[in-house]
Amino acid sequence: MVSAEPLLEVSDLAVTLHTPQGPLRAAEGVSFAVAAAEAVGLVGESGSGKSVAMRAILGLLPRGSTVSGSVRFAGRELVGVAERQLAPIRGREISMIFQDPMTALNPIRRIGGQIGEVLRIQLGWNRRRASAHARELLARVEIAEPDRVLRQFPHQLSGGMRQRVLIAMALACQPRLILCDEPTTALDVTTQDQILALLRRASDESGAAMIFVSHDLAVVRQLCSRVLVMYAGRLVEMGPIGPVFADPRHAYTAALLRSLPAIDGPRQPPVSIGGELPDRFRPPSGCRFRTRCTVADDSCASLPSTLLPVDGERGSACIHAATGLPDRGAESGVSR
Amino acid sequence: MSTVETAIVAEPAGAEEPRGRRRRSVALIVGTSIVGTYILAAVLAPWLAPYDPLAQDVPNALAAPSGSHPLGTDHLGRDVLSRLLHGSRVDLLLGMAAAGAAGVLGTVLGLVAGYAGRSVDVVVTRVMDVVQALPGIVLLLVLLLVLGPGAGSIIAALALTGWVAYARLVRASVLVVRDQDFTSAARLAGLGHPRVLFRHVLPNVWIQGVIYMTSDIVIIIGAIAALGYLGIGIQAPTPEWGQMIYDGQAFLASHWWLSAAPGLAIVVLGLGLALVSDALTDRARR
């Protein structure tokens, strides 16, 4: 493609975590791009490496982790760069919203100070100006009585309120990219919907690009125009939401879609994916999904680890993708 | 068992890795070896010491370390090594006796406070608050004024100062154990109070007490030595480490080892006991 350079370009990203059981290859061969103002979903089961990949973009991995590959953001390389050079980007150009709002705020500092802090360190604003803007941000994330909330401590707020605060914090410097790491998973269903609506509106208004990590396909479909699917540390499929949902080109995506309760179309009982995630310390050779896949054959054990292009904009790591999945759309093979 | 321990041990378990566990057992071995060596030295002091610790040899005073006097002689010509070895009898014995007495007193009062009902508990707890409101050394001095000089007085004063920690430990454990099923079952079976206390409650708490005691001995020996240093502990000429440090301090500039040696003796003993205490704490958690 000859379009302008993408906002974010991740290529061959690999992350090794240091665990008590030894080094763990949490993500590898991850390559994708995000254009300006685009909303991309990143889905996969827990433990698929999606959060690790997000944290690697901003260099926020746990101690002892090693990263290889490349992350280019607006022309700058972010992998292997000193903390000193990453810090001015964090919160200002790329901000991040974490999964658990209950623990993501500093329990002993006031909300106003925590929001104002990002403005003060990243934009050099003084306390008064930062505080005034923090109030405005709270109003923008639909918090009633922002003046009161500014003076409160996290433990005085509900989970939904805290997540709104964290979103306000992420929006504060008008970043060009917002990384959302399962921001609604820890919330109850009603609050989830409100937060999702808020996020969609916020990204529309600010014009920021967004990567939305979730294990929930339905959420991603609501919010994003494109989707990336991860399994056991690798990207297995990517493409525009519509085509991927209508016509998955990877057996894992197909299985994920089947496990989703249908919102439109004929009602089918949700089907869970059989089997368990493979041992992360000794993953199977070739396609990692083959141990649970209903269409796997001998050739799947020697598959290239990269996404292969399918239909231009789409890609799939399934060798059956080009020929089409044998059970695609068929009634048989849904579960065995 | 486990509930008692989790109730007592405030710090979360430290050994996350097998490597840490191995290091712990090494620490236990090193610690017990150190403490064992001290006990051996104390027992065998009369045979190990090359000289009589009290024998003065004034013409040969303040001799530098040499073949005949490995640690030199003090200002009265007494052999420092011999005094150090005999000092271990005084400090170690006194320390263990005082810690033991404090442990027994504290355990009894803790059991009583935890088991005998609210009014007794309030009184004992108040007394504990009062004792802990005074710095140890101050209470120690006040008690020694009343009890007069002598080893017996020192042990008694240290016990009366140090019992509170044991009492708190035991009381807290009793409160936990008291409400557990097996105690009620024992009560239902017709066992009387003293019997329940000693057969069912005490076995559940004594390990904690012993662990605390290993670190308490360090503090108590420090206090004994401090008294000796201030000239109000064990009376001269009995060899005692604190007194030896004080005696040597006048000659620090020229004969630093006179003060350094007895101090090091205390530090190494403290290290050994701390290692044992740490390793035991770790074991008890698992």
Add this chain to the structure above:
Amino acid sequence: MQRLGYLGRRLGYVLITLWGVSLLLFVMLQLLPGGPAEAMLGITATQQQVDALNQELGLDRPVVAQYVDYMGRLIRGDLGDSLVFGRPVVDVIGDALPATLKLAVYVVALSTLSTVTLATLAASFRGRAIDHVIRALPLIGVGMPGFWIGAMLLFLFALTFPFFPAGGIEEGFAGALRSLFLPALTLAISVSAILIRSLRRGLIDVLESDHVLTARAKGLRGVRLVVRHVLPNAAIPTVTLMGLVFVSLLGGALIVESVFAIPGVGQLLVNGFKRHDMPLVMGIALLSAAAILLVNLLIDVVYSLLDPRVSLR
């Protein structure tokens, strides 16, 4: 309002405990072998002298009357007259207090500095050599008697390398800073031994917490991150240890003053003990108990200010 009520109740508790301490001391006085007067005057005193002192102190009256008198004087803030100095105990202690207070403030400053520095170093390089060294320090430090550390520092930095005076307390701020450095360092070593361990644990817990990740995602790093989001949170559990530390600090200061010939309350106590100056020893005991109880109350208040989740009730 709620906070005031809490403070009122806590102050009541402090007064009750202080009353307990005074009762304990009164009982001690009564238990003195041969009575207080004889103990004070020593065995060489004649019966006449003893009787005279007994009458002067009102010790020839019934115990209950003595107690009423004792409490009455305590409530008026009268701790009696020192036998050695022949002046009110309160005045004698008041004269010695500045030296001890200077030392205490110095120790707090030094130990805070060293604890924060070493614990932060250990926590940020955990598992590395520097961490192991720092973690081993308390094991050694806990068994080191303060007076011995003092004597060794004296030998090293006052006698062998004469950077600091060998004792006493010099005039002026700079003089006090210089002359009190070694005694303060002596005490700071034992105090830090307790605190480093606790703060290191707290720091590691906080460093791994989610809110620090959020702060880093906002662009905080280095010293600013540690000072704003790590240390205050990590300090909370350590603050609860401060009461314990203050008691050991006070006890240690009394002995270290003797090592360095600092004319403070500790010297007063030791001399009072040696010369059987009962009113002086009792007065110091009562005042140190008051100091400990008030410091503990202060620590609880500080704790509630540090952690908004704690409410004083």
